[in-house]
Amino acid sequence: MNNTTPNSFKNQPDDRGHFGEFGGRYVAETLMPLILDLEREYRAAQQDPAFAAEFDDLMKHYVGRPSPLYHAERLTEALGGAQVWFKRDELNHTGAHKINNCIGQILLAIRMGKTRIIAETGAGQHGVATATVCARFGLPCVIYMGAEDVKRQSPNVFRMKLLGAEVVPVTSGGATLKDAMNEGLRDWVANVHDTFYIIGTAAGPHPYPEMVRNFQSVIGTEARAQMLDRVGRLPDLLVACIGGGSNALGLFHPFLDDADVKMLGVEAAGHGLDGDEHAASLLGGSPGVLHGNKTYLLQDEDGQITEGHSISAGLDYPGIGPEHAWLKESGRVEYTAVTDKEALDGFQLLCRTEGIIPALEPSHAIAAVAARAKQMGEDEIILMNLCGRGDKDIFTVAEKLGVEM
Amino acid sequence: MTRPPSPLTAAFHKGHPALVAFITAGDGDTAANLDALVAGGADVIELGMPFTDPMADGPAIQSANLRSLGAGTTTADVFRIAADFGKRHPDVPLVLMGYANPMVRRGEQWFSVNCYKAGVRGVICVDLPPEENEELKWDLDAHLIDWIPLATPTTDAERLPAVLEGANGFLYYVSVAGITGKQQAAQDSIEEAVARFKAATDLPVAVGFGVRTPEQAADIAKVADGVVVGSALVEIIGEYGAHAPAKLQELTSALAHAVHTARA
Numbered sequence: 001m002n003n004t005t006p007n008s009f010k011n012q013p014d015d016r017g018h019f020g021e022f023g024g025r026y027v028a029e030t031l032m033p034l035i036l037d038l039e040r041e042y043r044a045a046q047q048d049p050a051f052a053a054e055f056d057d058l059m060k061h062y063v064g065r066p067s068p069l070y071h072a073e074r075l076t077e078a079l080g081g082a083q084v085w086f087k088r089d090e091l092n093h094t095g096a097h098k099i100n101n102c103i104g105q106i107l108l109a110i111r112m113g114k115t116r117i118i119a120e121t122g123a124g125q126h127g128v129a130t131a132t133v134c135a136r137f138g139l140p141c142v143i144y145m146g147a148e149d150v151k152r153q154s155p156n157v158f159r160m161k162l163l164g165a166e167v168v169p170v171t172s173g174g175a176t177l178k179d180a181m182n183e184g185l186r187d188w189v190a191n192v193h194d195t196f197y198i199i200g201t202a203a204g205p206h207p208y209p210e211m212v213r214n215f216q217s218v219i220g221t222e223a224r225a226q227m228l229d230r231v232g233r234l235p236d237l238l239v240a241c242i243g244g245g246s247n248a249l250g251l252f253h254p255f256l257d258d259a260d261v262k263m264l265g266v267e268a269a270g271h272g273l274d275g276d277e278h279a280a281s282l283l284g285g286s287p288g289v290l291h292g293n294k295t296y297l298l299q300d301e302d303g304q305i306t307e308g309h310s311i312s313a314g315l316d317y318p319g320i321g322p323e324h325a326w327l328k329e330s331g332r333v334e335y336t337a338v339t340d341k342e343a344l345d346g347f348q349l350l351c352r353t354e355g356i357i358p359a360l361e362p363s364h365a366i367a368a369v370a371a372r373a374k375q376m377g378e379d380e381i382i383l384m385n386l387c388g389r390g391d392k393d394i395f396t397v398a399e400k401l402g403v404e405m
Numbered sequence: 406m407t408r409p410p411s412p413l414t415a416a417f418h419k420g421h422p423a424l425v426a427f428i429t430a431g432d433g434d435t436a437a438n439l440d441a442l443v444a445g446g447a448d449v450i451e452l453g454m455p456f457t458d459p460m461a462d463g464p465a466i467q468s469a470n471l472r473s474l475g476a477g478t479t480t481a482d483v484f485r486i487a488a489d490f491g492k493r494h495p496d497v498p499l500v501l502m503g504y505a506n507p508m509v510r511r512g513e514q515w516f517s518v519n520c521y522k523a524g525v526r527g528v529i530c531v532d533l534p535p536e537e538n539e540e541l542k543w544d545l546d547a548h549l550i551d552w553i554p555l556a557t558p559t560t561d562a563e564r565l566p567a568v569l570e571g572a573n574g575f576l577y578y579v580s581v582a583g584i585t586g587k588q589q590a591a592q593d594s595i596e597e598a599v600a601r602f603k604a605a606t607d608l609p610v611a612v613g614f615g616v617r618t619p620e621q622a623a624d625i626a627k628v629a630d631g632v633v634v635g636s637a638l639v640e641i642i643g644e645y646g647a648h649a650p651a652k653l654q655e656l657t658s659a660l661a662h663a664v665h666t667a668r669a
Contacts, residue, residue, distance in 0.1 A: 016536065025536045026505055028461050030557040030582050032534045033564060172467055178458060185460045190583035192559060289505040289532065290458060302480045303510030305457045 009256035009332050012323060017206020019326035025205040027292045030189050039207045041112050046214075051107060058103050059218060062136070063093045065100075067219075069226035069383075074353040082376035084369055085235065086386040087223045087251060090358065096388035097219060097247045098129035102198060104215035106133040109196035116191065117141040119198045120184040122149055122177035122243070123314035123361070124156025125388060126200030131165035133198075141165045144183040146176035149313050156392055174307045177317045181291050201244025202321035205292030209321050216250025219385060224254050227383065235383035237372065238263045241365040242335070243279070243315035245324045247387035252333060262334070265324060266368040268310035269337035279308030280337040281320040282328050295322040311340035311396065312360035314388075342367040344400055347390065359388030360396065412498045413526045413551050413574035416448045417609035421665040422626035423448035425611050426657055427502065427635030429455055429469035431478025433642045433649055435486050436493075441650035442638070443494050445657025446665070449611075450490065451529065451633065454483050454503030461531045463586035465636040468643055480507055484523040491524030500527035500553060500574070509541065517544040527551035527574040535567035542571045551575075556602060558582045558594070565605050575609040575631060576602055586636030589615035596628045619663035626667035634660055 012019045025035055045051040059065040068088045076084045089097040109117060117139050121127030127143040134141035143160055147169040150157055160167050173179035188197045202212040227234055238255060240248035242265045255261045270278035278284055281296040288297040290305060298306045298318035308316040327333040338346070346366030350358050358366060362385065369384050376382070390397070398405050417423045426447035428438055432455070439450060455473035459466060487499055501520065508516050508530060520528060528545055530538070542552040551574030559582055560568055569576070578598055580590035595612055602610045612625045613633025622632045641656060642649045 025534065026532045027534060028531055028557070028579075029534050029555045029568065030559050030579065032536065033559045033561065172464075173457065173471070182458050182460045186463075186584045189461065190587070192582055289509060291460070292532075297506075299506070299510070301510070303456075303507040304474060305506070 009330070010253065012326060013206060013210055017210070019209070019323045020329060022287070022294050022322035022325040023206055023209055024294050025292065026289045026294065027205045028189055030192065031205070034192050035205050037112070042108060042207050042211055045108055045111060051111070054107060055104055059100070063099050063103065064091065065218065066222040066226070067091050069223060069230060072354050075350065076373070078349070078353050079370055079373040081373040081378065082236070082380040082382045083378070084373055085381060085383045087219055087383065089219055089247065089385060089387045090362070090389035094129045094132050095391065096125045096129070096359065097216060097250060097385070098126045098200060099132065100218055100250065101200070101212050101215045101246060102129040102133045104211070105196070105198045106137055106139070109139070109198070110137060112196065114194060114196035115139065116195045117198055118144070118184055118187050118195055119200060120144045120177065120180040121200065122146070122180070122317060123312065123392065124149070124153040124160065125314060125392070127165070127167070128156055128159045128163070130198050130200070131160040131163035134165065135163045142187065143167045144170050144180040144187070146174070146180045147171045148175040149177065149180070152313055152396070153392065176307065178305065185291070200246070202246040202249050202323060203244045203291065203293055203295065203319060209293065209323055212246050213249040213253055213323060216246050217253045219247065219250035220252060220254035223251060223383060231381065234258055234261050235381040236260070236262060236376070237380070237382045239266065239365050239369050239372070239382060240385040240387065241266045241315065241361045242320065242324060243268070243317050243361065244319070245321035247385050249321065249323055251385040256332060263332070264368060264372065265333055265335045266364045267335060267337040268312060268315035268364055269339045270309040270311070272339055273337055276306065277309040278337065279310040279316045279318070281318060282324060282335045283337050285318070287325065290319050293322045295325045296320050311343060311400065312364070314359070314361045315364070336368055338364040338367040344397065346370060347397060356386070357390040357394070358386060359390045360393045362387050408549060408573070411526070411551050411574050413449065413500065414609060416498050417575055417611070417630045419448065422629065422667055423611070423631040424622070424657070424661045424664045425449040425451055425613070425631050425633040426638060427451040427453060427633060428638055428642060429453035429466065429473050430483040430486050431455055431473035431476055432469045432639070433646060436489060437650045438642060438653055439490050440493065441654040442657050443497050445654040446661030447497070447657055449631070450497060450499040451502050451635070452483070452487060452499055454480070454501055454507050456504040456507055459504065461584055463584040463636060465586045465640045465643065469639045472643070484519050487525050488523040498526040499524070500529060501525050502529040503531070505530055505532045513541045513544040516541070517548045517550060520545065520550050521548040525550060527553045529553045529555065529577060531555070535564070535570065546571060546573070553577055555579055558598070569606050572608060575611050576606060577633065578602065578610055578612045578629070579614050580612050581614040583614070585614060587615055589621055592624055595625060599629050619659045622660050623663040623667040626664040632664050
């Protein structure tokens with residue numbers, strides 16, 4: 001349920017799916033009735049205790065929630081400053097936060113009587129999570145993945161195939177995540193009668209951004225309770241990496257009305273924000289319309305979309321969830337960006353200090369935490385969402401470090 | 406407020422059904438290709454604005470978009486092509502078709518003013534459904550440019566009034582739930598839909614998506630006011646490049662003849 005308290009940061013979007021001027025439903029007319037259906041069904045599911053009960057049960061016994069809250073003492077010591085705590089969503093089944101959303105959406109798909117699932121994926125984490133829930137519920141699934149990403153992320157491609165998914169390499173455009181999303185939308189528009197599109201991040205046409213955020217909010221809801229239980233107070237700063245932004249919203253949203261809790265979203269600066277080889281839509285882009293919503297985009301002066309770049313295939317999307325666009329403009333959340341090189345340093349730092357191999361996506365957040373912790377006092381607390389594990393990235397990292405495997 | 410009669414609507418009232426011909430701006434020698442469409446007998450020109458992410462288009466028009474952008478086509482070029490066309494063919498109305506982002510990039514007002522200056526008669530936007538089209542629709546209207554609504558097989562009686570609100574020119578029936586250039590809709594489903602729309606609006610109804618041959622076009626023209634052909638023309642440009650105009654004229658001529666004489 002939305003909190004309707006005046007001046008709340010938790011009462012977005014409005015009934016037409018707008019977060020301030022962002023969000024909305026910018027889709028072809030063919031999809032509009034379907035989007036409205038989806039919204040009706042989602043509202044009904046939100047009111048249905050049986051839906052919540054099934055979601056919670058799967059979260060506990062299949063995903064392995066609640067994920068631990070972990071005090072990273074050796075990292076804290078190495079940085080010398082604020083205490084660093086992690087929400088360990090990398091310990092979820094399938095190795096990332098993506099599964100939280102997939103469980104919610106597949107339950108909705110089944111509720112709507114849909115018999116075929118499609119999804120897009122970049123790094124392959126969302127594709128693996130989607131293939132996983134499809135196997136669990138016995139539904140056929142097609143995953144669209146840019147041909148470039150298929151090459152970069154071959155272990156995840158194999159995982160999806162093992163799980164029974166059909167992986168379709170997309171060769172149009174730049175053959176990465178945005179092109180996979182285009183192809184997902186093309187499939188959907190041609191198969192509206194039986195197909196459910198499980199979008200992987202808090203973006204796309206309303207109600208997806210709100211729905212994905214709500215499914216992912218399990219992260220922040222747990223973390224808030226765990227913090228109060230373990231430390232007796234809320235953290236001073238929340239940090240999370242942002243591609244489309246679902247893990248960050250999942251952590252941030254339950255804390256939005258806690259005025260003393262600051263928040264930092266970390267975008268991928270690639271080779272640096274001064275060039276065009278980055279994926280920082282908020283810091284280096286401008287508002288526009290793509291993939292069903294109005295949000296910040298990487299684009300040229302004519303509104304042509306430009307390719308994002310990041311060492312992390314999960315972050316190189318040229319857009320961002322519309323709620324982040326609104327949170328940026330409202331000033332509630334601060335946004336920064338971290339380069340490929342800084343992320344690689346963060347990756348190695350965590351491996352050595354804590355015995356945790358993180359994914360390259362949260363390695364960006366680690367780099368930002370390292371910079372901030374030093375500027376904060378020892379009595380202050382940083383809580384970061386460690387949203388994915390790094391098994392999938394060891395080949396990329398080895399190549400960057402000049403190691404032959 | 407009463408608007409002067411729309412030249413677009415008039416193009417469907419010439420005593421026979423109309424052929425609407427689509428190509429992408431900046432794909433090949435667009436001026437020569439457009440002249441070939443007119444010489445072949447097209448009644449309305451639908452000029453595609455290229456976009457990096459044409460989500461509703463099949464492979465043929467996707468490739469045309471990429472060829473055009475690869476050749477460096479800008480929004481200014483699109484308006485120049487439209488304006489020059491209007492000078493050469495003042496009696497053939499031209500509409501711009503495309504995606505929202507290139508249209509609203511510099512603001513709805515800017516786009517509307519430039520459409521007006523270029524003599525564009527109407528605009529078709531794929532991803533601005535009634536829920537999001539208020540601003541652009543009324544800005545265009547203020548410049549006497551027709552907002553052309555898109556109806557689809559999923560547009561039911563409940564949605565139709567919203568789709569038709571503020572619409573002018575003609576109604577474009579996307580006869581297939583899918584992307585451009587793929588399968589064709591069944592004739593009886595087209596007949597049923599057109600009858601439904603005709604009961605709800607005085608606007609002419611044009612039918613498109615998947616129409617490739619004169620025979621298909623003739624069948625549709627028996628029941629609709631116009632037929633839209635795109636992918637089949639765009640494929641000719643992709644295949645023949647600089648030699649496309651003669652081939653374009655040949656196919657357009659066969660299509661136009663089929664459409665114009667369908668009810669004779």
